[in-house]
Amino acid sequence: MVEVKFYATLRELIDGNKSLSVDGVATVSELLENIVQKYPDLQEGIFDEDRNIRSFVAVMVNGRDVRHLNGIQTVLDPNDTLDIFPPVAGGSYTESEVTVSSVSIRGLPEWLIREYFFELGGATCENTHSLNHIVGDCWLATWSQQKVKIEGSSGMGLTQFDIVIEGAAETVQQVMELFMKKAQRGGG
Amino acid sequence: MELGGYANRVARIDLSSGAVSYEEINEEDARLYIGARGLGVKYLFDNGPTVEPDSPDNMLAFMNGPLTGSQATMSGRLAVVTKSPLTQTVTDSHMGGWSAARLRWAGFDALLFVGKSDKPVYAYVEDGTVELRPADDLWGQGVHSTVEKLQDRYGTPLSVMTIGQAGENGVRFASILNEDDRAAGRGGTGAVAGSKNLKAVVIKADEAMPRPQDREKWRSAHQRALKTILDSEVLAPRTGGLSVYGTNVLMNPVNALGGVGTRNSQETQYDAAEKISGETVRETLLSSDPTCHACPVACKIEVEIKDGPYAGLKMESLEYEPAWALGANCDNDDPRVIAKLIDQCNDYGMDAIELGNVISMYMEATQREYVTGAGLSWGDTEGMVETADQIALRSGIGDHLAEGTARGAEKFGHPEIAMAVKGQAVPAYDPRALKGEAIGYATSNRGACHLRGYTPASEVLGIPVKTDPLAWEGKGELLKIFQDLHAFSDSLDLCKFSAFSEGAEEYAAQYEAIVGAPITADEVMTVGERVYNLERHYNNLCGFDGSDDSLPERYLTENGSGPASESVVELDEMKAEYYAARGWEDGVVPDSKLRELEIIS
Numbered sequence: 075m076v077e078v079k080f081y082a083t084l085r086e087l088i089d090g091n092k093s094l095s096v097d098g099v100a101t102v103s104e105l106l107e108n109i110v111q112k113y114p115d116l117q118e119g120i121f122d123e124d125r126n127i128r129s130f131v132a133v134m135v136n137g138r139d140v141r142h143l144n145g146i147q148t149v150l151d152p153n154d155t156l157d158i159f160p161p162v163a164g165g166s167y168t169e170s171e172v173t174v175s176s177v178s179i180r181g182l183p184e185w186l187i188r189e190y191f192f193e194l195g196g197a198t199c200e201n202t203h204s205l206n207h208i209v210g211d212c213w214l215a216t217w218s219q220q221k222v223k224i225e226g227s228s229g230m231g232l233t234q235f236d237i238v239i240e241g242a243a244e245t246v247q248q249v250m251e252l253f254m255k256k257a258q259r260g261g262g
Numbered sequence: 263m264e265l266g267g268y269a270n271r272v273a274r275i276d277l278s279s280g281a282v283s284y285e286e287i288n289e290e291d292a293r294l295y296i297g298a299r300g301l302g303v304k305y306l307f308d309n310g311p312t313v314e315p316d317s318p319d320n321m322l323a324f325m326n327g328p329l330t331g332s333q334a335t336m337s338g339r340l341a342v343v344t345k346s347p348l349t350q351t352v353t354d355s356h357m358g359g360w361s362a363a364r365l366r367w368a369g370f371d372a373l374l375f376v377g378k379s380d381k382p383v384y385a386y387v388e389d390g391t392v393e394l395r396p397a398d399d400l401w402g403q404g405v406h407s408t409v410e411k412l413q414d415r416y417g418t419p420l421s422v423m424t425i426g427q428a429g430e431n432g433v434r435f436a437s438i439l440n441e442d443d444r445a446a447g448r449g450g451t452g453a454v455a456g457s458k459n460l461k462a463v464v465i466k467a468d469e470a471m472p473r474p475q476d477r478e479k480w481r482s483a484h485q486r487a488l489k490t491i492l493d494s495e496v497l498a499p500r501t502g503g504l505s506v507y508g509t510n511v512l513m514n515p516v517n518a519l520g521g522v523g524t525r526n527s528q529e530t531q532y533d534a535a536e537k538i539s540g541e542t543v544r545e546t547l548l549s550s551d552p553t554c555h556a557c558p559v560a561c562k563i564e565v566e567i568k569d570g571p572y573a574g575l576k577m578e579s580l581e582y583e584p585a586w587a588l589g590a591n592c593d594n595d596d597p598r599v600i601a602k603l604i605d606q607c608n609d610y611g612m613d614a615i616e617l618g619n620v621i622s623m624y625m626e627a628t629q630r631e632y633v634t635g636a637g638l639s640w641g642d643t644e645g646m647v648e649t650a651d652q653i654a655l656r657s658g659i660g661d662h663l664a665e666g667t668a669r670g671a672e673k674f675g676h677p678e679i680a681m682a683v684k685g686q687a688v689p690a691y692d693p694r695a696l697k698g699e700a701i702g703y704a705t706s707n708r709g710a711c712h713l714r715g716y717t718p719a720s721e722v723l724g725i726p727v728k729t730d731p732l733a734w735e736g737k738g739e740l741l742k743i744f745q746d747l748h749a750f751s752d753s754l755d756l757c758k759f760s761a762f763s764e765g766a767e768e769y770a771a772q773y774e775a776i777v778g779a780p781i782t783a784d785e786v787m788t789v790g791e792r793v794y795n796l797e798r799h800y801n802n803l804c805g806f807d808g809s810d811d812s813l814p815e816r817y818l819t820e821n822g823s824g825p826a827s828e829s830v831v832e833l834d835e836m837k838a839e840y841y842a843a844r845g846w847e848d849g850v851v852p853d854s855k856l857r858e859l860e861i862i863s
Contacts, residue, residue: 132515181742258783
C-alpha cells in the first residue's frame with residue numbers, strides 16, 4: 075500500500091480527503107494514472123496538456139522530488155510515501171528587449187546554466203554527451219568557461235561563461251531573451 | 263536633487279539635546295545605495311561602525327525607499343536600521359502595513375535618531391516636521407494599549423510604530439510594531455529604541471502618493487510588474503498559495519523535505535506538522551486576510567480562537583516562521599497556543615523567531631538537566647506562555663532568557679545547544695535538508711536569517727528552477743545572486759514576496775519610471791552587491807571575519823531526519839565556493855573589491 079498525501083488546493087479535488095492509499099502500482103507514473111482515473115479533477119491539477127507533470131507541481135517520494143530521482147519512472151516500494159503539492163509557487167515571464175546571440179555570464183554555476191536551457195526545452199546531445207552542448211527546437215547553445223581574475227585581489231577569481239546560441243533567427247532571439255531573463259532573475 | 267520618488271527630506275533627531283534638524287538626501291549616496299536598507303546602512307556606516315549598540319552613540323534609522331508609498335505594487339515597507347544589541351552587527355529589519363507609506367506622505371524619506379532622551383518621549387511627525395513629546399503616560403504600556411491611546415489622542419488614520427515592555431526592558435530581541443501588528447521583528451531594534459527612551463514614532467498624514475517622473479514608462483512598468491503577480495501561482499490574489507494560506511503554506515512541504523527542526527533541531531521532521539500547517543489554520547482559525555499598502559496579494563492570516571484557554575483572542579498574523587519556532591521547535595502542536603504566543607510578541611514587542619528558539623533552548627537545557635530549578639518541558643504550553651511574560655518583563659528566569667538564545671545557552675554553560683549564528687537564532691528551514699540555507703545562515707550579515715538570500719524559493723518552490731535541496735554544490739553561487747537581488751529590492755523597499763514573480767528587469771523598470779534615472783538589470787545586481795559588501799565591510803571593521811560565518815555544531819555532526827537522515831552540512835566546501843563567488847578573503851572584503859564597488863575611493 076503506497077500512501078499518497080495531498081496538500082492545499084489539491085485536497086478539494088479529492089473530495090476534501092488529505093490522503094489516498096493505492097495498491098498495485100510499480101512506478102510513480104502508474105500511480106498518477108491510477109489516482110487521476112479515480113478523481114478526474116486531479117488531471118488538471120497535476121498534468122499539463124502534454125500529460126507531463128506541471129512545472130510547479132511537486133511530486134515527492136519519501137521527501138525527494140522525483141525530478142531528483144528518476145522522474146515519473148521512479149520505481150515505488152510498497153511502503154513508500156508520496157507527497158503531492160500543488161503550485162504553491164510559480165512565476166510568469168514577460169517579454170524583454172534583449173536580442174544578442176552571445177553573452178558572457180559570471181556568478182552562475184554551470185549546472186544552473188544547463189538547467190535554464192533544459193527548462194527552455196533543450197536536451198543534451200546523444201552523440202556527444204557533452205555537458206556544455208544543449209540542443210533545442212531549431213536552436214543550439216554552447217559555452218566555454220574561463221576564470222576571470224579580480225584586479226588586485228591576490229588571485230581571487232570568478233568563473234565566466236561565454237555562451238553562444240545559434241539557430242533560426244526568431245528562435246534564437248526568443249531563447250536568448252528567455253535565458254537572460256532567467257539568468258538575471260536569479261531569485262524569481 | 264535630480265532624482266524623483268524621494269521626498270528629499272531627512273530628519274536628524276538628537277534625543278540627548280532634543281534638537282531636530284532637516285537635510286536633503288545626498289544624491290550620490292542615493293544613486294549608489296538607493297534607500298531603505300542600502301542608504302540606511304550607509305548612514306549607520308558614516309555614524310561609525312564601532313559604537314556600542316546600547317549607547318547613545320548608536321543610530322536608529324527609520325528608512326523609506328524611493329518607491330515607498332507610491333503606486334508601485336507591494337511598496338508599503340520601511341527598514342529600521344541600527345547596530346544590533348543581539349548580534350553586534352549592522353542590522354536592518356523591515357516592517358509592512360501602512361506606516362511606511364504614511365511617513366512618505368508626511369514628507370520624509372528617513373528619520374535618524376541618535377543620543378538618549380533623559381525622559382521617555384515619542385516623536386510626532388506631521389507635514390514635514392518632527393516634534394518630541396513626553397511619553398510618561400505611555401511608558402510601561404504594551405503595543406496595543408499605546409496605539410489605542412495615541413489614536414484616541416490624534417484621531418485616525420494614524421500610524422504608530424512603538425515598542426512594548428520588552429524594548430523598554432532591554433530584551434535583546436525586542437521589536438518595534440505598528441498599528442496593524444506588523445513588526446520590524448529581528449535584531450533587537452526595539453531594545454535600541456528602549457535604550458534611548460524613545461517609546462514611539464507617530465505619523466499623521468493623508469494619502470498623497472508621489473507622482474512618477476515618467477508617467478508613460480511608469481504605466482508600462484507597473485502593468486508589467488502587476489501582471490507577473492496576478493499571473494503567479496504563488497501570489498495571485500485569492501487563488502495563489504501565498505494569498506490563500508499565508509506563508510504557513512510552507513509547513514507541510516518543508517516538513518516533507520525533512521526541514522522542520524523539532525525539539526531544538528534534535529530532529530528535522532515533526533509528526534504533528536499537519537496540525538500547525540496553513541491548511542489546518544485556514545480550516546479552523548482563519549477569520550480574515552488583511553493586506554498592506556498597494557498590495558493585491560493580501561497574505562496576512564488573521565485568526566480568532568474560538569475555544570480553549572485563549573478563546574476570544576483575535577490576532578494577526580499566523581505565519582510560517584512563528585508556527586515553526588513556537589510550534590514544532592518546542593514540540594507544541596496546538597495552533598491556538600501559537601496564536602497566543604505570537605500575540606504576546608505583538609504586544610510586548612519581541613521577535614517571535616528568537617522567542618521560540620530561546621524557549622526551545624531552555625527546554626533542551628531542561629531535558630539535559632543543565633538547569634537548576636523547575637525548567638520547562640517539551641510541549642508545556644502553559645509554561646511557554648508564562649515564560650514569554652517573564653522574558654518581556656525580565657522577571658525570574660526571564661531575565662536570563664531575555665539575553666537571547668546564544669547568550670542564554672552560554673549562561674547555562676552549554677553554548678552548543680544554541681541554534682544561532684552570530685548570536686541570532688535560526689529560522690524555520692533546517693540547513694541539513696536545505697543546503698542553500700546552510701550557507702545562507704552562515705554568511706548572512708545580520709546573523710542567522712532566511713531573508714537575506716531566500717534560497718528556499720529555488721529548493722522548495724522551484725523559482726527560478728527547482729534545485730536539489732540536499733545538494734550543496736552551486737548553492738554558494740546561487741546564494742550570492744539571491745542576496746544581491748534582495749539587497750536591491752530591500753533598498754526600494756518592495757516586499758520580498760515580489761521576487762516570486764518579479765526579477766531584476768521588473769525592479770529596474772519601476773525604479774527608472776519613478777526615480778527618472780536609467781538603470782539596467784545588471785546595474786540592479788551591482789547595487790545589490792554594493793549594499794551587501796558595505797554591510798560586510800561594516801561588520802569586518804567590528805572584527806567579524808570568516809570564523810564568524812559558522813553554524814551550530816549540531817548541523818555539522820548530527821544527521822537530520824527523513825530525506826535528510828544521512829545529511830550534515832559541508833560548511834567548509836560551501837564557504838569556499840561562496841567566498842570565491844563574492845571575491846572575499848576568508849569572509850573579509852578586500853580593498854580592491856570595496857574600490858570596485860565604489861564603497862571607498
